[in-house]
Amino acid sequence: MIQKAPNNGWWRGGVIYQIYPRSFQDSNGDGIGDLPGITERLGHVAELGADGIWLSPFFKSPMKDFGYDVSDYCDVDPMFGTIADFKALLQRAHDLGLKVMIDQVLSHASDQHPWFVESRASRDNPKADWFVWADARADGTPPNNWLSIFGGSAWQWDTRRCQYYLHNFLSSQPDLNFHHPEVQAALLQTVKFWLDMGVDGYRLDTANFYFHDALLRDNPGKGAPSRDNPDPAVNPFNPYAWQAHVYDKSRPENLPFLETLRDLLDQYPDTTMVGEIGDDDGLARVAEYTRSGPQGQRRLHMAYCFDFLGEAHSAPFLHGVLQRFNQVVGDGWPCWALSNHDCVRSATRWGGEQADPRFLRLAAAFQMGLRGTVCLYQGEELGLPESQVAFEDLQDPYGITMWPEFKGRDGCRTPMPWQAAAPHAGFSSAPTTWLPLDARHTALAVDQQGGPESLLSYFKQIIAWRKQQPALIHGGMQLWAVHDHILAFEREHKGQRVLCVYNFSAEAAELQLPAQWVQARTLTESGTHGVQVQAQCLRFEPWGCAFLRPANGH
Known part of the structure; x- marks a missing residue:
């Protein structure tokens, strides 16, 4: 154990x-x-x-x-x-x-790693199967259609073993064979x-x-x-x-x-x-x-x-x-x-x-x-x-x-x-x-x-x-309804609630507040900017954002 x-x-x-x-x-x-x-x-x-x-x-x-x-x-x-x-x-x-x-x-790994140098030397050395090797198809093409993230086939022909090896990235980055214990x-x-x-x-x-x-x-x-x-x-x-x-x-x-x-x-x-x-x-x-x-x-x-x-x-x-x-x-x-x-x-x-x-x-x-x-x-x-x-x-x-x-x-x-x-x-x-x-x-x-x-x-x-907000460190996240310009969600942990609102727009925008958030207070120490709380509405300047708490919340 x-x-x-x-x-x-x-x-x-x-x-x-x-x-x-x-x-x-x-x-x-x-x-x-x-x-x-x-x-x-x-x-x-x-x-x-x-x-x-x-x-x-x-x-x-x-x-x-x-x-x-x-x-x-x-x-x-x-x-x-x-x-x-x-x-x-x-x-x-x-x-x-x-x-x-x-x-x-x-x-x-690198094709210069000693493991690969040994693996490519022959088909029967102790590390022969430490990388992903495969025979060509009957027409000489790679074993399958897998592609490299860096472009082209994910298979590189190797003249030492007369086989292809797999590389999901550069051909100088051969893939290790995790099927091998x-x-x-x-x-x-x-x-x-x-x-x-x-x-x-x-x-x-x-x-x-x-x-x-x-x-x-x-x-x-x-x-x-x-x-x-x-x-x-x-x-x-x-x-x-x-x-x-x-x-x-x-x-x-x-x-x-x-x-x-x-x-x-x-x-x-x-x-x-x-x-x-x-x-x-x-x-x-x-x-x-x-x-x-x-x-x-x-x-x-x-x-x-x-x-x-x-x-x-x-x-x-x-x-x-x-x-x-x-x-x-x-x-x-x-x-x-x-x-x-x-x-x-x-x-x-x-x-x-x-x-x-x-x-x-x-x-x-x-x-x-x-x-x-x-x-x-x-x-x-x-x-x-x-x-x-x-x-x-x-x-x-x-x-x-x-x-x-x-x-x-x-x-x-x-x-x-x-x-x-x-x-x-x-x-x-x-x-x-x-x-x-x-x-x-x-x-x-x-x-x-x-x-x-x-x-x-x-x-x-x-x-x-x-760091001082348990709701942001540990809390869950509840999304408000989708909006053309404003993203809003609540975070809550052990009774502390924080409303996070962001105007992802170069235009001014407004967001109506539900009853429980009317008269919410802006947490100015968070760096809130470009947002005004007006009774039942938040008014945003372009790219404005705010963190708020309910009027009676902590």
């Missing part, structure tokens, strides 16, 4: 700050961010009020996909530093009261390695991609998605979204492995896991992956999908997502992100090329009002717009392949601006940086946002206020 360690649930309703190590802070002047640079800047994250950080991969890697192609799961890439540097980062974070979650890429055991050991070092949890990359259909059946087609309703997880110029991905991911075999993984984490106090879920029905997978199994087996603590990472953000759209969430997720726990390292920054994607400052506050308030854990991507607290990166400066293989219709992910990965007057806004002392700093970001640097009216100050205020 596994002895479970205590868990204080710090993550439940907490705020996690995502750091992309290449772009956070360069400490050694090579133009690339690193672990000592992160350690140097952790005070900013603590002052923001975050509960923990999520570090994108810093493991040893040939960097074909910037660390998401791991060649050694138990070492730091020299580009980022050393194991000693990571331990120093961990200690500094803990001294500041920050938890540390690291990005574990289990579904696939030794593969699972080896990966669990790599997870244990960092837990023993003291990490507080994991962000699991592509957590629904671990298992594939052992029979290699073709995915059914579903045709090109509507340009008016694109898949937020896939760029609209990629035929990946033309298939229903029922055989290459989200397989039922994923669940027992997640339960085994959870058993491992439960042996370490106060740890947590959040899984990235890219699926045709992401919320259904969030429910499946975070709820307990039929015999009470525990899986992920929380998961996030891509519903808020697309362009759609009207009040009716958001209402629909949250209504679906209420219907299917139940007591499962979501982690809500509006931006990350893989999508256009929300300031541009939702706010346009010149985002209204009121809208940026609205988006922050919306995220803070949701039931679940909040995940902020570095620079969101500054309102950074998406960078325009010239083709000759691109680093992302996804963007290079699909240029110019799809420009890749470099625009959200440019360096973090710290000091407006310093070279590269304080990110690096190097002559050039791995991606160029966007000149528009300089005016938004951290040292330019100290005033009480700045977006950074607003984030600090609303995060601190949210």
Whole structure:
């Protein structure tokens, strides 16, 4: 019987700050961010009020996909530093009261990982079946119709074995064969390695991609998605979204492995896991992956999908997502992100090329009002717009392949601006940086946002206020009726009620209040803006939002 360690649930309703190590802070002047640079800047994250950080991969890697192609799961890439540097980062974070979650890429490895080098050497070596190999069809074509997220077939021909191997991403990222027990055991050991070092949890990359259909059946087609309703997880110029991905991911075999993984984490106090879920029905997978199994087996603590990472953000759209969430997720726990390292920054994607400052506050308030854990991507607290990166400066293989219709992910990965007057806004002392700093970001640097009216100050205020609201941390969520411009829902916990209302429109709007909310009081300390309470009506300015309590409530 596994002895479970205590868990204080710090993550439940907490705020996690995502750091992309290449772009956070360069400490050694090579133009690339690193672990000592992160350690140097952790005070900013603590002052923001975050509960923990999520570090994108810093493991040893040939960097074909910037660390998401791991060649050694138990070492730091020299580009980022050393194991000693990571331990120093961990200690500094803990001294500041920050938890540390690291990005574990289990579904696939680098083609330079020793496991794959051995696997591809022959069909009969000890690791021959550690990756997904298959013979060609009679006409020499790949074994089935599965597609890579980065474009084209998910199968790559290998001349050493005269077979195809599966890669859901780049051809240099072969998929591990989770049907092999030794593969699972080896990966669990790599997870244990960092837990023993003291990490507080994991962000699991592509957590629904671990298992594939052992029979290699073709995915059914579903045709090109509507340009008016694109898949937020896939760029609209990629035929990946033309298939229903029922055989290459989200397989039922994923669940027992997640339960085994959870058993491992439960042996370490106060740890947590959040899984990235890219699926045709992401919320259904969030429910499946975070709820307990039929015999009470525990899986992920929380998961996030891509519903808020697309362009759609009207009040009716958001209402629909949250209504679906209420219907299917139940007591499962979501982690809500509006931006990350893989999508256009929300300031541009939702706010346009010149985002209204009121809208940026609205988006922050919306995220803070949701039931679940909040995940902020570095620079969101500054309102950074998406960078325009010239083709000759691109680093992302996804963007290079699909240029110019799809420009890749470099625009959200440019360096973090710290000091407006310093070279590269304080990110690096190097002559050039791995991606160029966007000149528009300089005016938004951290040292330019100290005033009480700045977006950074607003984030600090609303995060601190949210921590004091049990209804927002622990409460349920009851949606009000759908409205053309206004999204409204109630949060309640042990008698504390909070009404969260948002005008997702550039127009003024009104919302009639039901009897129990007449004379509701606005919680001004929350950063409410652009809303007036007038007896039986709320009057909104463009992008106005408010948190309210009943007149006799607490």
